[in-house]
Structures are given as C-alpha cells and as structure tokens.
Amino acid sequence: MRVLVLGGGFAGLSSLAENREAIVLDSKEYFLLTHRLADVIETGNPSIAAVPYSSKVLRTKVLKVNFKEKVVVTDKGSLSYDKLIISMGYEQDLRFGKSVQKLETLEDAISIRAKLTKAKRVAILGGGTLGVELAGVIQEMGKKVTLVEYQNRLLSFMSKESSDFAFSKLRGMGVEVMLGTKVEGVEEGKVITNRGEIDADLIIAAAGFRGPKIIEEWGLTNKNWRMLVDDYLRSIDFDDVYGAGDCMTTKSFVPMSAQVAVQSGRTAMLNAMGREEKFQYRQMAVILRVGREYFGDFMGKFVKGSLAELAKRYGIYRAIKLVESV
Structure with missing residues (x-):
C-alpha cells in the first residue's frame, strides 16, 4: 500500500516515523522550526531554525490532487496513492495588505x-x-515596540499566570502593550485601531494563522481553510484522505501547535494503515522566552526559570531528533 504525505513539517515527519515506507513530499530543502523564527530575527542566524531533510523527503512542489483518480501532480511528475495524508501547515491571513x-x-x-x-x-x-x-526580541534590539492584542490579556489560551507574567515582563522592558484593541485598518506607516492610531516604521503580523489556501482550491470542505476531518482524522470528503497538523481541524476545533501536529501525524498514519484510533491531543508544555527569562505552562501549571528553560530546550531537541530519525 502506497501512502503519500503532503508536507514535511512536524505532522509530516511524525507520520513518516510511523511508516518508513511512506513517501513525504515537500518543496523546501529543510525542516523549519517555526517556534525559533524570533531567534533568527534576534541572531541573524537562519541555521538555528532550519534542519536539512534526509533523503526520505522528496523535494517537489505539489500542484494539484485528483482525489477521484487518487493521483498527486507535482512539478516533477505524478504519483498515485492508496492513502493520502495532507499536512501542509498554515498560512497567515494578511487582510491588511502589503503594508x-x-x-x-x-x-x-x-x-x-x-x-x-x-x-x-x-x-x-x-x-x-x-x-x-x-x-x-525587538525591544531588546533598541526599537520602540507597540504590541496590539484584541483580547483583554496576552496569551489568552494559556494560564492567567503566564498572561500576567508576559504582560509585566514586556511592560518592564518598555514595550507598549495595548490590550482589548481592535485593528481596523493599516496604512503605510500607520495602524488604525478602535483606540486611535499607532505610528510605525515596520508593522508585523503575529496573528491571523489559518490553513493554506490550497485546501480550499482543492475543493476540500474546510473551516478557515483548515480541512475538516472526523474523530479519526479522516477527511469528511474522501475516505482515503487524512489530515494532520495545522492544516486540519475537527468540527469542535483543534489548536495549532507543534505538539498537536506531532500527535496528529502519528494518529493519521496509523489510521491510514488500518487502525481505527480516535485522535486525542494533549498540550504538554507551552514555553516562551522574553528577554533572558523562560516561562510558560508545563503539565497544566505555570513555571518559570530553569525548569521552563529545560522544557523549551528539550522541545527543540525532540524536534531535531524527529528530523534526524527519518
């Protein structure tokens, strides 16, 4: 049985780890540690967020999928499949344009x-x-930073302790934090909000994550461009197609994170190979670094300092080992 996996991120490589005979397709030459992009901005060293793929990942761009004929068309030719796992990651919704x-x-x-x-x-x-x-990171680089958040607290999906710690830490560094603030528009050099205008030489989107546009282009039923799957990660449109990682969700909602992607990649592959295992995710740890301080939620509890740093570094180590293992 041939299983094709579209996308070699956390979900795609986790799928491959369960079935070394599967074929993973990815257009990049490397595995991207997305949670280290801020570190790249800080250091200027792209290698800390990029781990080269092994020969098990086929470097090619997926152009389209013929779900009825069970064929994936790429820029290097076509591949047939018996089962297909789509793990195409996420995109940002840049509704405010090129500014x-x-x-x-x-x-x-x-x-x-x-x-x-x-x-x-x-x-x-x-x-x-x-x-x-x-x-x-950017405040420490000597810039004047304004952080705009629509919710009434930072890190709204994390514990209140983490939210409060982040707010206090950033304010102490000199960051202007605007909570409960809705962005109504963006012009060149200016952010327009319900609380006034913010002048800025550089405006960065750190929100608006959704599934890749290609999910909708392929005609898959989706929610915010994330393909809809059942409790077994099977597409609600095709029985031989599964979704994993940030590009999929269930009717109830699945969060976007590396941990969830790894767990869903494993479950999707096992079910594609014949098992009927319901997908149940668990967020073990969400750790951040602000300045030199590590903090976050670990096993449902707020942590900071050396324990938080250890959890963060262990997560990076596990990610690198995942790439090396396949």
Missing part, C-alpha cells in the same frame, strides 16, 4: 531583520506566543 510584514517562513524572518536596521518604531499585531516573544 504588513508576515512571519511564517525563514525568508520572512531574514527580511524582518534587514528591515529592522532602518526601523525605529515597530508595531506587532497579535499577543500570542509569537507576538510576545517577538516583542521582547
């Missing part, structure tokens, strides 16, 4: 670092993990 710099790729991080050489005032849209870490 906003996205941050989803290694090239984006390098571009932001270059633009920071000329920028003095930076606005970051989104107070999730990426926005919080990014605000700390």
Whole structure:
C-alpha cells in the first residue's frame, strides 16, 4: 500500500516515523522550526531554525490532487496513492495588505531583520506566543515596540499566570502593550485601531494563522481553510484522505501547535494503515522566552526559570531528533 504525505513539517515527519515506507513530499530543502523564527530575527542566524531533510523527503512542489483518480501532480511528475495524508501547515491571513510584514517562513524572518536596521518604531499585531516573544526580541534590539492584542490579556489560551507574567515582563522592558484593541485598518506607516492610531516604521503580523489556501482550491470542505476531518482524522470528503497538523481541524476545533501536529501525524498514519484510533491531543508544555527569562505552562501549571528553560530546550531537541530519525 502506497501512502503519500503532503508536507514535511512536524505532522509530516511524525507520520513518516510511523511508516518508513511512506513517501513525504515537500518543496523546501529543510525542516523549519517555526517556534525559533524570533531567534533568527534576534541572531541573524537562519541555521538555528532550519534542519536539512534526509533523503526520505522528496523535494517537489505539489500542484494539484485528483482525489477521484487518487493521483498527486507535482512539478516533477505524478504519483498515485492508496492513502493520502495532507499536512501542509498554515498560512497567515494578511487582510491588511502589503503594508504588513508576515512571519511564517525563514525568508520572512531574514527580511524582518534587514528591515529592522532602518526601523525605529515597530508595531506587532497579535499577543500570542509569537507576538510576545517577538516583542521582547525587538525591544531588546533598541526599537520602540507597540504590541496590539484584541483580547483583554496576552496569551489568552494559556494560564492567567503566564498572561500576567508576559504582560509585566514586556511592560518592564518598555514595550507598549495595548490590550482589548481592535485593528481596523493599516496604512503605510500607520495602524488604525478602535483606540486611535499607532505610528510605525515596520508593522508585523503575529496573528491571523489559518490553513493554506490550497485546501480550499482543492475543493476540500474546510473551516478557515483548515480541512475538516472526523474523530479519526479522516477527511469528511474522501475516505482515503487524512489530515494532520495545522492544516486540519475537527468540527469542535483543534489548536495549532507543534505538539498537536506531532500527535496528529502519528494518529493519521496509523489510521491510514488500518487502525481505527480516535485522535486525542494533549498540550504538554507551552514555553516562551522574553528577554533572558523562560516561562510558560508545563503539565497544566505555570513555571518559570530553569525548569521552563529545560522544557523549551528539550522541545527543540525532540524536534531535531524527529528530523534526524527519518
């Protein structure tokens, strides 16, 4: 039985680890540690977020899928499949146009670092993990940072302790944190909100994550461009197609994270191979770094300091080992 996996990120490589005979397709030459993009901006070293793929990953761009004929068309030819796992990651919704710099790729991080050489005032849209870490990094680079968050607290999906700690830490560093603030528009050099205008030389989107546009282009039933799957990660449109990682969700909702992607990649492959295992995810740890301080939620409890740093570094180690293992 031939299983094709579209996308070699956390979910794709986790799928491959369960079935070494599967074929993983990815257009990149490397595995991207997305949670280290802020570190690339800080250091200027792209290698800390890019781990070269092994020969098990076929470097090719997927052009389209013929679900009825069970054929994937790429820029290097066509491949048939018996089972298909789609793990195409995420994209950012840049509804405010080219005045906003996205941050989803290694090239984006390098571009932001270059633009920071000329920028003095930076606005970051989104107070999730990426926005919080990014605000700390850029403030330490000597810029004036304004962090805009629509919710009434930062890190709204994490514990209140983590939210409060992030707010206090960023404010102490000099970051202007605007909570409960809705972005209504963006113009060149200006963010328009329900609480007034923010002048900025560089505007960075750290929110608006959704599934890749190609999911909708392929005609798959989706929610915010994330393909809808059942409890077994099977597409609701095709019995021989599964979804894993950030590009999929269930009717109830599945969060976007590396841990969830790894878990879903494993379950999708096992079910594609014949098992009937319901997908149940568990967020073990969400750890951030602001300045020199590590903190976050570990096993449902707020942690900071050496324990948090150890958990963060262990997560990076596990990610690298995943790439090396396949």
